[in-house]
Amino acid sequence: DQQVKQNSPSLSVQEGRISILNCDYTNSMFDYFLWYKKYPAEGPTFLISISSIKDKNEDGRFTVFLNKSAKHLSLHIVPSQPGDSAVYFCAASVAGGATNKLIFGTGTLLAVQP
Amino acid sequence: ETGVTQSPTHLIKTRGQQVTLRCSSQSGHNTVSWYQQALGQGPQFIFQYYREEENGRGNFPPRFSGLQFPNYSSELNVNALELDDSALYLCASSLNYGYTFGSGTRLTVV
Numbered sequence: 631d632q633q634v635k636q637n638s639p640s641l642s643v644q645e646g647r648i649s650i651l652n653c654d655y656t657n658s659m660f661d662y663f664l665w666y667k668k669y670p671a672e673g674p675t676f677l678i679s680i681s682s683i684k685d686k687n688e689d690g691r692f693t694v695f696l697n698k699s700a701k702h703l704s705l706h707i708v709p710s711q712p713g714d715s716a717v718y719f720c721a722a723s724v725a726g727g728a729t730n731k732l733i734f735g736t737g738t739l740l741a742v743q744p
Numbered sequence: 745e746t747g748v749t750q751s752p753t754h755l756i757k758t759r760g761q762q763v764t765l766r767c768s769s770q771s772g773h774n775t776v777s778w779y780q781q782a783l784g785q786g787p788q789f790i791f792q793y794y795r796e797e798e799n800g801r802g803n804f805p806p807r808f809s810g811l812q813f814p815n816y817s818s819e820l821n822v823n824a825l826e827l828d829d830s831a832l833y834l835c836a837s838s839l840n841y842g843y844t845f846g847s848g849t850r851l852t853v854v
Binding site for chain 1: 748779789800834845846848
């Protein structure tokens with residue numbers, strides 16, 4: 631049972647354009663969401679997060695939007711840069727739970743073309 | 745301040761053998777979690793340790809076990825290795841909330 635889904639395995643975008651990565655979840659208990667970026671041979675690096683009490687969080691070129699009624703979140707990167715090329719994982723958690731373990735999606739490979 | 749360090753980086757083992765993976769937490773982090781990332785999948789939660797006690801476990805069999813030491817470093821042990829155990833094993837440390845991941849150990853079981 632995949633509780634966090636990233637239905638696009640890959641995405642290709644031109645440099646300078648917007649990249650939109652999508653994520654859906656099924657567990658309504660999730661109340662904290664994170665995006666991680668992963669380069670080959672490295673561990674996931676935290677990018678941005680959002681609590682369920684918000685619908686938007688922005689940090690520089692990165693913005694995460696949360697639509698709780700649709701159980702959907704998205705990561706917008708604008709403008710996209712070649713260095714953004716990586717695998718992006720969406721993760722969800724129950725904040726304040728016993729373990730605050732992260733449930734990850736399967737990832738989206740973003741390729742930003744120069 | 746050092747990040748999370750994992751060793752070894754790569755490992756090849758034979759089916760049926762046992763393996764120990766090691767993780768040094770980020771300074772000051774008292775919680776460590778282990779994740780398994782199979783090819784083409786996202787990381788899956790194995791278990792978490794807080795102050796040397798296991799305080800959460802994912803859907804992994806008992807042959808996956810762990811330890812956390814007083815300095816908050818950690819080990820992941822896997823007994824009776826199976827081919828499907830081949831994966832990237834990630835350690836993540838945290839304090840309160842916010843995980844820092846290591847680069848992982850790539851385990852290949854042949």
